[in-house]
Amino acid sequence: MPVIDVKHLTKTYKTYKRGAGMGQTFKSFFQREEVMVHAVNDISFAIEQGEICGILGPNGAGKSTAIKMLCGALYPTSGEIQVLGYSPARDRKRYVGKIGAVFGQKSQLIWDIPPIDSFNMNRAIYGIATPDFKSRLEELTELLDIAHVIEKPTRVLSLGERMKCEFVMAMLHQPDILFLDEPTIGLDVIAKVKIREFVHQMNKKQNMTCILTTHDLEDVEELAHRVIVINHGEKVFDDSLQRLKLFLGEKKRVSFTFSESVQGTVFDNAYTKVIDRPSDFQITLEVDTAYISISDFLEDISRKHRFSDISVKELPIQQVVMNIYENAGGY
Amino acid sequence: MNSLKHNWLICRTVAGVTYKEWSAYRTHSMVSVIVGPVYFMVQYFIWTAVYGGHSSLGGMALPEMIRYFGATALIGYLIMDFADWNLSMLVRTGKFLTFHLRPIHHRSFALFQKLGHRSLGFLFEFLPCLLIFIFIFGVDMRPASLPWTFLSVLLAFLMNFYVNYMIGLTSFWLVQSSGIRSAFMLVSGIFSGALIPLDFFPHSLQVIQFFLPFQYMAYLPAMVFTGHYSLGGLELSIQQAVGIQAIAVLITFGLNELVRRQAMKQFTAVGA
Amino acid sequence: MKRYLDVYKQCMYSAAQSAVAYRMNFIVSSLITLVGNILFPLVTLLIYRAGTSFPGWSLYEVLLIQSVFTMSSGLSSVIFGGVLWTTMSHVREGSFEVILLKPLNPLFYIVATTFSTDSIGLLLGGISLFIFSAAHAGAISALYWLQFAGLFIAGTAVLAGLSLMMAAMSFKWVGNSRISELADSVLHIGKYPLPIFPKAVQAVASMIIPVGMIGFFPASALLGRAQASDFAAILPCFLFLAAGVWIYRHMIRLYEGVGG
Numbered sequence: 001m002p003v004i005d006v007k008h009l010t011k012t013y014k015t016y017k018r019g020a021g022m023g024q025t026f027k028s029f030f031q032r033e034e035v036m037v038h039a040v041n042d043i044s045f046a047i048e049q050g051e052i053c054g055i056l057g058p059n060g061a062g063k064s065t066a067i068k069m070l071c072g073a074l075y076p077t078s079g080e081i082q083v084l085g086y087s088p089a090r091d092r093k094r095y096v097g098k099i100g101a102v103f104g105q106k107s108q109l110i111w112d113i114p115p116i117d118s119f120n121m122n123r124a125i126y127g128i129a130t131p132d133f134k135s136r137l138e139e140l141t142e143l144l145d146i147a148h149v150i151e152k153p154t155r156v157l158s159l160g161e162r163m164k165c166e167f168v169m170a171m172l173h174q175p176d177i178l179f180l181d182e183p184t185i186g187l188d189v190i191a192k193v194k195i196r197e198f199v200h201q202m203n204k205k206q207n208m209t210c211i212l213t214t215h216d217l218e219d220v221e222e223l224a225h226r227v228i229v230i231n232h233g234e235k236v237f238d239d240s241l242q243r244l245k246l247f248l249g250e251k252k253r254v255s256f257t258f259s260e261s262v263q264g265t266v267f268d269n270a271y272t273k274v275i276d277r278p279s280d281f282q283i284t285l286e287v288d289t290a291y292i293s294i295s296d297f298l299e300d301i302s303r304k305h306r307f308s309d310i311s312v313k314e315l316p317i318q319q320v321v322m323n324i325y326e327n328a329g330g331y
Numbered sequence: 332m333n334s335l336k337h338n339w340l341i342c343r344t345v346a347g348v349t350y351k352e353w354s355a356y357r358t359h360s361m362v363s364v365i366v367g368p369v370y371f372m373v374q375y376f377i378w379t380a381v382y383g384g385h386s387s388l389g390g391m392a393l394p395e396m397i398r399y400f401g402a403t404a405l406i407g408y409l410i411m412d413f414a415d416w417n418l419s420m421l422v423r424t425g426k427f428l429t430f431h432l433r434p435i436h437h438r439s440f441a442l443f444q445k446l447g448h449r450s451l452g453f454l455f456e457f458l459p460c461l462l463i464f465i466f467i468f469g470v471d472m473r474p475a476s477l478p479w480t481f482l483s484v485l486l487a488f489l490m491n492f493y494v495n496y497m498i499g500l501t502s503f504w505l506v507q508s509s510g511i512r513s514a515f516m517l518v519s520g521i522f523s524g525a526l527i528p529l530d531f532f533p534h535s536l537q538v539i540q541f542f543l544p545f546q547y548m549a550y551l552p553a554m555v556f557t558g559h560y561s562l563g564g565l566e567l568s569i570q571q572a573v574g575i576q577a578i579a580v581l582i583t584f585g586l587n588e589l590v591r592r593q594a595m596k597q598f599t600a601v602g603a
Numbered sequence: 604m605k606r607y608l609d610v611y612k613q614c615m616y617s618a619a620q621s622a623v624a625y626r627m628n629f630i631v632s633s634l635i636t637l638v639g640n641i642l643f644p645l646v647t648l649l650i651y652r653a654g655t656s657f658p659g660w661s662l663y664e665v666l667l668i669q670s671v672f673t674m675s676s677g678l679s680s681v682i683f684g685g686v687l688w689t690t691m692s693h694v695r696e697g698s699f700e701v702i703l704l705k706p707l708n709p710l711f712y713i714v715a716t717t718f719s720t721d722s723i724g725l726l727l728g729g730i731s732l733f734i735f736s737a738a739h740a741g742a743i744s745a746l747y748w749l750q751f752a753g754l755f756i757a758g759t760a761v762l763a764g765l766s767l768m769m770a771a772m773s774f775k776w777v778g779n780s781r782i783s784e785l786a787d788s789v790l791h792i793g794k795y796p797l798p799i800f801p802k803a804v805q806a807v808a809s810m811i812i813p814v815g816m817i818g819f820f821p822a823s824a825l826l827g828r829a830q831a832s833d834f835a836a837i838l839p840c841f842l843f844l845a846a847g848v849w850i851y852r853h854m855i856r857l858y859e860g861v862g863g
Contacts (some may be wrong), residue, residue: 011860071700119783121614377657388655
């Protein structure tokens with residue numbers, strides 16, 4: 001029996017067109033044109049306990065609407081959601097006590113006072129017994145290495161420290177499912193690694209299920225067992241991380257700034273493809289790491305050219321979605 | 332001549348853009364259409380009760396008093412702005428720099444913005460409320476002299492702008508200028524005359540008003556509207572009153588320019 | 604129930620902590636709220652100073668109405684004052700689900716987390732003005748005090764209902780920071796002796812939007828001027844609060860997209 005069972009989930013919004021300019025201003029004062037938006041369109045999936053599932057998609061694809069419905073904050077227009085045996089929106093008050101959520105851009109900490117007071121607030125809200133609260137807090141702060149910051153006012157903490165505190169907020173009541181919405185947005189590499197490590201540990205130790213929306217492919221690669229890709233409100237991919245990598249062909253984007261002009265040099269070959277050549281000194285290549293490791297590739301390039309700057313990035317999410325569409329026949 | 336034309340073009344563009352920008356919030360002005368008449372109604376009944384047997388209070392008869400309150404409410408829609416808040420936000424967020432890099436004074440830009448913003452206010456606040464006052468409350472809203480009232484309101488428009496802008500300028504020195512702004516708004520609320528005509532204040536407070544900016548923003552234009560002006564025992568003709576108002580605006584402009592120059596020095600020195 | 608009390612206590616504690624963190628700001632904003640809200644007695648003062656009056660009401664009697672009004676506003680904005688602004692910013696930023704994620708009644712949660720220490724100054728100011736003007740009213744019997752207490756609570760319920768209605772409005776009127784002006788304007792009627800208004804306004808102010816209960820009726824009771832029929836106005840007050848609660852909850856349901 002899956003913990004999360006979603007069938008034919010659909011969410012439709014009504015919005016109004018707004019005009020500018022004198023005439024339109026006056027007209028729309030009295031009459032507005034309705035526009036229907038299908039934020040989520042007939043999505044079905046099931047998630048087993050202990051799975052970490054990444055939901056990927058470009059901005060505005062319907063990810064957040066979907067996660068809001070899973071959290072019980074929004075009623076579906078049609079379709080059915082069962083999580084832990086609850087219907088999230090209908091049984092909201094009982095249901096949300098069993099889940100935790102971290103929204104990368106919506107803080108739950110109180111800005112002007114130390115996190116410890118916010119934690120205490122959650123203790124009261126979730127009705128956590130004081131001894132449980134204490135031991136749990138100790139465990140979490142130790143895992144995240146933030147024992148020294150929780151007594152400082154939230155506003156003086158770094159973004160990474162604050163994010164870790166958000167995780168403590170979400171985990172104090174031992175949720176069965178953790179929802180993460182862009183949890184690493186804006187964080188530096190070290191904080192990202194620490195947070196991913198933490199999610200892994202919680203998943204292993206407590207068999208906690210985790211739903212993760214992001215547009216950072218790395219989050220998914222490091223954490224998820226399984227990936228669902230949503231675009232224009234529809235599910236376009238739902239399979240293991242391995243299968244997704246198959247589609248992507250394990251490609252990376254490498255950008256160089258060369259010390260001398262590389263005008264006329266040919267970079268295309270069996271495993272590299274030129275994406276962009278903004279000047280004679282700059283180039284962005286897509287490297288298929290299934291054929292050549294990044295270190296071999298770099299060695300090869302540096303033998304031929306001198307470069308002053310380099311960056312290695314994951315494929316942007318739009319590219320992933322396009323690849324999936326291109327390979328749709330095989331799926 | 333060419334520069335005048337150029338400035339006029341900028342003015343029209345900035346005002347037009349501001350008008351469009353705020354059109355999105357035009358329903359907000361519907362609040363005024365309810366709030367204005369409700370306040371006016373309360374004033375109407377307060378003063379009807381207070382006049383009781385008196386034929387004249389503070390030198391005004393009841394119908395005149397009602398006209399006075401109608402005028403202060405309407406003038407408010409024509410001249411209000413938040414130049415102070417705007418400027419302090421630009422300074423606090425560091426966006427002021429983007430104006431420093433453009434070939435235009437931010438003060439002119441803000442004044443043009445206010446023109447656009449108030450055109451919207453004219454359509455969606457002033458006109459509806461004027462019609463409500465005339466047709467629902469049956470108040471005679473004809474000014475004693477249209478040209479002089481127009482001129483006086485125009486001067487009040489500038490006065491309010493230069494004063495507010497000056498308060499906004501303080502944010503180049505102060506991190507938190509919101510305290511000053513709220514305090515100023517309070518004092519201005521009392522002494523502008525929108526709550527009660529300044530005639531009702533003790534004599535000394537009335538005399539001080541000639542040297543403070545507040546009466547020039549509401550009391551004076553509203554009195555010009557009613558056709559006779561008196562304050563601190565001084566009876567002035569409409570022409571004299573508007574003359575004094577013009578002088579006050581000039582002085583305020585001078586002060587504003589002085590503070591602005593200091594502020595620019597501060598800005599380029601500290602990069603605040 | 605115990606959990607709800609625990610949460611409220613924790614929220615009051617946090618609010619106090621925040622106020623302490625910005626002491627200066629807290630003091631200044633309390634003072635400004637206070638001064639801004641006791642301006643209207645100044646108008647009354649100036650009117651009486653000019654040798655005229657509200658017919659049938661002495662200066663201290665009118666000040667008593669206005670002090671009761673101020674006390675009631677203070678109390679209500681300490682408890683409910685933050686609801687409008689918090690709702691407004693959550694709706695504008697699309698973060699209202701943070702509230703829906705708590706295993707609590709969302710309305711309670713929002714009221715609890717917006718405990719406004721800033722308005723304590725206003726409450727204290729109202730109390731001072733009240734003591735001052737009540738001292739001029741002569742001896743007040745225990746019965747009158749009792750009547751006053753009942754009517755005062757009803758008046759505070761009206762203010763609470765009004766706050767909730769305004770907050771509910773901000774779900775629909777997204778980002779309109781002027782919503783509170785609507786409430787302020789209607790409240791203006793409650794600051795003066797009700798009999799100066801025409802019968803129709805009096806009826807609205809005691810039966811439909813019972814703003815008369817905020818200052819006028821409780822003060823009349825203290826002065827021994829209350830009539831039996833005045834007490835009938837208590838019922839609409841609590842109906843008004845109930846309507847506010849209902850509308851707010853309805854808006855939350857709309858936000859969740861029930862049937863939408």
